[in-house]
Amino acid sequence: MNIVACVKRVPTTEAVAKPAADGKGLDASEFQYMISFYDKIAVEQAVQTKEAAGSGEVTVLTLGPSSGTKEIRECLAKGGDKAVVLTDDDWQSRDARSTAKALVAQLSAMNADVVFMGRVATDRDNAAVGPMVATYLGWPCVTDVIGLEIADGKGSAKVETDAGIETVEFQLPAVITCQKGLNEPRTAGLKGIMAAKKKPLEELAPEAIENQSDVIEVALPPARKEGRIVGEGAAAVPALIDALQNEAQVL
Amino acid sequence: MSKVIVYCEHTGGNVRRASLEAIGAAASAGAEVVAVLWGEGASVAAASAAGAAKAICLTGDASFSPDAVAAAVTEVIQSEDAKGFLAAASYRGKDLCPRIAAHLDVSPFADCIEFMAAGESFQVKRPWLAGKALATLGTTGGVLCATTRLNVFEPVDGPGPSDCSEHAVSAPAKATVTSTEAKADAKLDVNEASVVVSGGRGLQEAANFKLVEDLAAAFGNAAVGASRAVVDLDWRPHGEQVGQTGKTVAPQLYVAVGISGAIQHLAGMRTSGVIVAINKDAEAPIFKVADYGIVGDAFEIVPALTEAVKAVKAQS
Numbered sequence: 001m002n003i004v005a006c007v008k009r010v011p012t013t014e015a016v017a018k019p020a021a022d023g024k025g026l027d028a029s030e031f032q033y034m035i036s037f038y039d040k041i042a043v044e045q046a047v048q049t050k051e052a053a054g055s056g057e058v059t060v061l062t063l064g065p066s067s068g069t070k071e072i073r074e075c076l077a078k079g080g081d082k083a084v085v086l087t088d089d090d091w092q093s094r095d096a097r098s099t100a101k102a103l104v105a106q107l108s109a110m111n112a113d114v115v116f117m118g119r120v121a122t123d124r125d126n127a128a129v130g131p132m133v134a135t136y137l138g139w140p141c142v143t144d145v146i147g148l149e150i151a152d153g154k155g156s157a158k159v160e161t162d163a164g165i166e167t168v169e170f171q172l173p174a175v176i177t178c179q180k181g182l183n184e185p186r187t188a189g190l191k192g193i194m195a196a197k198k199k200p201l202e203e204l205a206p207e208a209i210e211n212q213s214d215v216i217e218v219a220l221p222p223a224r225k226e227g228r229i230v231g232e233g234a235a236a237v238p239a240l241i242d243a244l245q246n247e248a249q250v251l
Numbered sequence: 252m253s254k255v256i257v258y259c260e261h262t263g264g265n266v267r268r269a270s271l272e273a274i275g276a277a278a279s280a281g282a283e284v285v286a287v288l289w290g291e292g293a294s295v296a297a298a299s300a301a302g303a304a305k306a307i308c309l310t311g312d313a314s315f316s317p318d319a320v321a322a323a324v325t326e327v328i329q330s331e332d333a334k335g336f337l338a339a340a341s342y343r344g345k346d347l348c349p350r351i352a353a354h355l356d357v358s359p360f361a362d363c364i365e366f367m368a369a370g371e372s373f374q375v376k377r378p379w380l381a382g383k384a385l386a387t388l389g390t391t392g393g394v395l396c397a398t399t400r401l402n403v404f405e406p407v408d409g410p411g412p413s414d415c416s417e418h419a420v421s422a423p424a425k426a427t428v429t430s431t432e433a434k435a436d437a438k439l440d441v442n443e444a445s446v447v448v449s450g451g452r453g454l455q456e457a458a459n460f461k462l463v464e465d466l467a468a469a470f471g472n473a474a475v476g477a478s479r480a481v482v483d484l485d486w487r488p489h490g491e492q493v494g495q496t497g498k499t500v501a502p503q504l505y506v507a508v509g510i511s512g513a514i515q516h517l518a519g520m521r522t523s524g525v526i527v528a529i530n531k532d533a534e535a536p537i538f539k540v541a542d543y544g545i546v547g548d549a550f551e552i553v554p555a556l557t558e559a560v561k562a563v564k565a566q567s
């Protein structure tokens with residue numbers, strides 16, 4: 001099976017937001033980076049899918065900076081066979097459509113049976129690239145998957161919706177976006193890390209596609225108003241009830 | 252007046268509150284609203300779409316296909332010449348919106364907390380980096396597609412549409428929902444409830460979540476939430492996790508019990524109306540965002556608070 005896992009380099013979840021000087025983006029000068037939380041689940045699912053099929057190849061695909069290959073090698077150390085990096089130092093400011101279209105251009109030439117993505121990248125929280133890529137390609141897509149079986153060119157996925165657990169059936173090729181609970185991502189062993197250094201990593205220039213969404217302003221959220229400690233222990237309960245009833249009027 | 256198509260989910264013959272809020276968002280920008288509903292009972296539920304000038308029911312296969320329904324909604328957006336598309340930022344809305352945006356070749360905006368008119372078009376305000384920043388965004392395309400964060404917009408207080416026309420879902424289904432295992436109980440979802448009581452590792456073991464459940468039950472309209480630490484420990488299901496890699500909630504009242512207040516947890520609840528924190532460590536970061544805090548042992552404070560809330564509720 002020909003399997004692709006799409007991963008994005010995002011600021012760590014500890015990152016502090018600071019609007020950029022022009023007010024149209026975020027100041028990235030102090031960011032540390034990681035592979036987006038859900039994309040690690042996507043890589044793991046890709047590797048498990050190959051293992052279950054008994055043969056095949058896992059390609060890790062990213063659109064990101066040329067300096068981001070450390071994180072991509074990590075994905076190879078966890079079982080990816082090769083990587084394709086669409087090099088773009090402005091990857092963080094692309095909107096969901098322009099990222100999706102650049103990935104689509106690459107995926108069209110890759111002949112994948114299944115593409116795994118994260119349910120959302122924890123930077124702009126778009127949760128859009130997976131279903132957009134599938135729609136542009138004319139493929140089925142199941143989002144936020146927590147259970148998956150793939151066999152004989154078909155798949156069956158479980159997703160948790162507000163109504164309950166849905167079972168969704170589809171044909172390959174397909175795009176699957178991964179939710180927490182689908183699997184437990186493995187940690188890379190020393191052997192994997194050594195092997196990853198020799199795995200092929202191809203750098204290509206992505207299609208330049210202009211952003212369609214228009215950033216008008218990026219600002220910090222209004223600060224919460226100063227709170228207070230109403231007291232210590234169970235003795236403080238009446239004071240809390242009084243505040244909730246009379247001051248905050250939520251009770 | 253520009254037109255906005257709002258995808259309305261419904262259950263038991265009524266449009267869901269989250270979708271009514273999406274209509275409210277469109278109305279707050281002065282838009283003319285057309286409600287679109289899919290599935291059995293859609294024509295009955297359409298009447299409850301308060302604030303919509305008209306309704307369009309999607310007809311076709313009995314089983315739901317996200318790709319086929321997205322294609323049909325796109326046809327409606329185009330035939331109505333709408334300038335906006337909104338859905339609630341529920342599972343269904345967040346799944347459909349980017350598909351529709353791709354059909355229209357625009358970039359969608361998830362989890363919006365403001366929806367504003369901008370000439371013929373619209374603008375939105377939405378969180379980036381899990382709410383650590385807020386971006387105001389517009390579209391250079393023909394249609395602004397967005398989902399609205401739950402519990403942020405007010406539904407319209409007014410009548411629903413008096414009639415419902417039909418539009419057939421005609422695209423072939425690529426993926427199909429073949430069954431739904433209904434939830435065991437009618438528990439409120441954390442991102443829908445107006446009160447959320449969340450527990451963290453300070454509760455020491457899974458069984459002690461009884462304290463949190465009892466407090467939620469005393470409020471009545473409350474859901475139970477959890478920190479990632481206790482979800483990772485398998486004390487609580489992932490559906491209850493609040494935070495950057497869980498759900499984002501904005502209830503009127505958020506009560507954090509035995510939760511330290513890590514940045515990833517705060518990202519999921521800092522826009523709540525009123526925040527109460529109960530923690531034995533006076534230095535815990537949760538107190539920095541809390542409106543009201545009690546320092547002390549949750550095992551002593553929570554049962555007393557539960558009794559006090561019950562007493563207030565009994566009076567009203």
Ligand SMILES: Cc1cc2nc3c(=O)[nH]c(=O)nc-3n(C[C@H](O)[C@H](O)[C@H](O)COP(=O)(O)OP(=O)(O)OC[C@H]3O[C@@H](n4cnc5c(N)ncnc54)[C@H](O)[C@@H]3O)c2cc1C
Nearest residue numbers: 451452453478479480494495496509510511513516531549
């Ligand atoms: C990539 C990433 C994503 C993450 N996403 C999330 C997320 O979505 N949501 C999330 O919540 N976390 C998330 N985290 C984890 C987060 O960093 C914290 O580890 C987690 O929130 C801690 O959970 P906690 O507050 O329950 O536990 P702890 O940090 O262990 O805090 C327990 C608290 O309970 C208090 N306590 C102990 N005993 C008592 C008692 N008897 N009475 C009262 N108080 C008591 C302690 O003082 C302490 O403050 C994420 C982390 C990473 C790296």
Ligand SMILES: Nc1ncnc2c1ncn2[C@@H]1O[C@H](COP(=O)(O)O)[C@@H](O)[C@H]1O
Nearest residue numbers: 006062063117118120121126127128129
């Ligand atoms: N620059 C990128 N390179 C590769 N994959 C990406 C990129 N951006 C988004 N994705 C994929 O799309 C998913 C959803 O991202 P988003 O729509 O930005 O929340 C991510 O979890 C990735 O799997």
